[in-house]
Amino acid sequence: MGSANLSEVAYLPGTVTRSVKLLVAGHFGAGKTTFVGSVSEIRPLRTEEPITEASVGVDDLAGLPRKTSTTVAMDFGRRTFGGVALYLFGTPGQQRFLPMWDELARGAVGALVLVDTRRLDHSDEILSAVEKRGLPYTVAVNEFDGARRYPAEEIRQALDLAPSTPLTVCDARDQASSAKALIVLVEHLTSGPEMLA
Amino acid sequence: MSTTAPPADGNNKLTWMLSSLDLEGVRYSVLISGDGLRMAHSETITRDAADAFAAAVSGVQSLGKALAGMCGDEDNRLRQNLIEYDQALVLVTAAGQNAMLGVCAEPTADAGLIVHRMNDLASRLGNELSSQTRRP
Ligand SMILES: Nc1nc2c(ncn2[C@@H]2O[C@H](COP(=O)(O)OP(=O)(O)O)[C@@H](O)[C@H]2O)c(=O)[nH]1
Ligand SMILES: [Mg+2]
Numbered sequence: 001m002g003s004a005n006l007s008e009v010a011y012l013p014g015t016v017t018r019s020v021k022l023l024v025a026g027h028f029g030a031g032k033t034t035f036v037g038s039v040s041e042i043r044p045l046r047t048e049e050p051i052t053e054a055s056v057g058v059d060d061l062a063g064l065p066r067k068t069s070t071t072v073a074m075d076f077g078r079r080t081f082g083g084v085a086l087y088l089f090g091t092p093g094q095q096r097f098l099p100m101w102d103e104l105a106r107g108a109v110g111a112l113v114l115v116d117t118r119r120l121d122h123s124d125e126i127l128s129a130v131e132k133r134g135l136p137y138t139v140a141v142n143e144f145d146g147a148r149r150y151p152a153e154e155i156r157q158a159l160d161l162a163p164s165t166p167l168t169v170c171d172a173r174d175q176a177s178s179a180k181a182l183i184v185l186v187e188h189l190t191s192g193p194e195m196l197a
Numbered sequence: 198m199s200t201t202a203p204p205a206d207g208n209n210k211l212t213w214m215l216s217s218l219d220l221e222g223v224r225y226s227v228l229i230s231g232d233g234l235r236m237a238h239s240e241t242i243t244r245d246a247a248d249a250f251a252a253a254v255s256g257v258q259s260l261g262k263a264l265a266g267m268c269g270d271e272d273n274r275l276r277q278n279l280i281e282y283d284q285a286l287v288l289v290t291a292a293g294q295n296a297m298l299g300v301c302a303e304p305t306a307d308a309g310l311i312v313h314r315m316n317d318l319a320s321r322l323g324n325e326l327s328s329q330t331r332r333p
Contacts (some may be wrong), residue, residue, distance in 0.1 A: 054230035073256035
């Protein structure tokens with residue numbers, strides 16, 4: 001349960017002229033909490049709870065030997081690039097939390113969708129949820145150790161991505177790599193018809 | 198300590214535990230695992246509605262815990278969550294390890310009495326109410 005202690009908050013630089021709200025979405029175990037934690041310049045807000053026996057048969061832990069907790073409300077972090085402060089709201093991944101996305105997504109201008117190639121099929125409901133809310137998005141493959149690497153074209157096909165939707169790879173544990181994935185999203189948002197406000 | 202956790206149970210065998218919360222003004226009560234799954238529900242709510250209530254309540258409770266560090270030190274434990282709506286009261290209390298009780302009541306219900314009963318139930322049944330953590 002990380003929570004920012006006020007005295008530790010890295011204050012926004014005075015040069016920030018715009019703030020932008022973004023969602024970090026993805027299926028259960030895609031690496032959303034890890035991503036927000038590594039890319040945030042402030043101590044992230046977390047709502048991690050231990051995974052319990054009640055979730056057997058509901059939450060699939062296959063391939064996630066170290067996952068012992070799950071996000072039940074949101075992750076929150078902030079990252080500033082130049083004059084733009086990105087407010088990152090990470091979603092929970094499971095279907096039972098999808099109704100809460102309405103509140104989380106309010107005011108968001110775009111979404112980064114994380115995927116794990118070992119369970120691409122779990123991304124369908126996430127992509128629909130993002131599309132349903134009219135959010136422009138980019139997809140980042142979080143490359144897990146030991147997971148097979150696929151050509152981008154195969155991943156695009158499996159996810160049924162539009163040709164205009166950028167697809168990148170990242171390591172959610174790595175600050176620089178995660179920042180790069182965010183920049184791809186920001187560039188996509190600034191180039192598209194949905195200009196940043 | 199029990200080794201088998203109450204399952205997110207389809208046939209709702211744990212309902213009897215919640216009967217002590219059948220108080221004036223209480224609409225329904227749900228026993229919820231920390232990770233947002235319904236473990237039992239009163240007969241006054243459908244299973245589907247209880248599933249949705251469970252997921253939402255776990256989020257609220259966890260955000261409450263995240264707030265603790267912003268309004269106290271690391272020993273600042275969350276006791277209960279009370280949400281007052283135009284048309285309802287929602288009360289949440291911790292119930293053993295990784296579990297909580299959630300109650301939805303009329304806005305005019307006696308919140309003090311309900312919370313008292315919830316705490317009673319939580320402490321009487323502490324271990325049985327808890328949900329064991331999974332080993333990956
Ligand atoms: N090997 C590897 N493990 C990762 C990576 N990202 C996350 N993990 C681990 O995978 C599990 C799921 O990550 P988490 O951030 O909780 O996923 P979330 O459910 O999308 O929030 C955790 O145990 C992480 O430590 C990654 O890039 N590589
Ligand atoms: Mg998470």
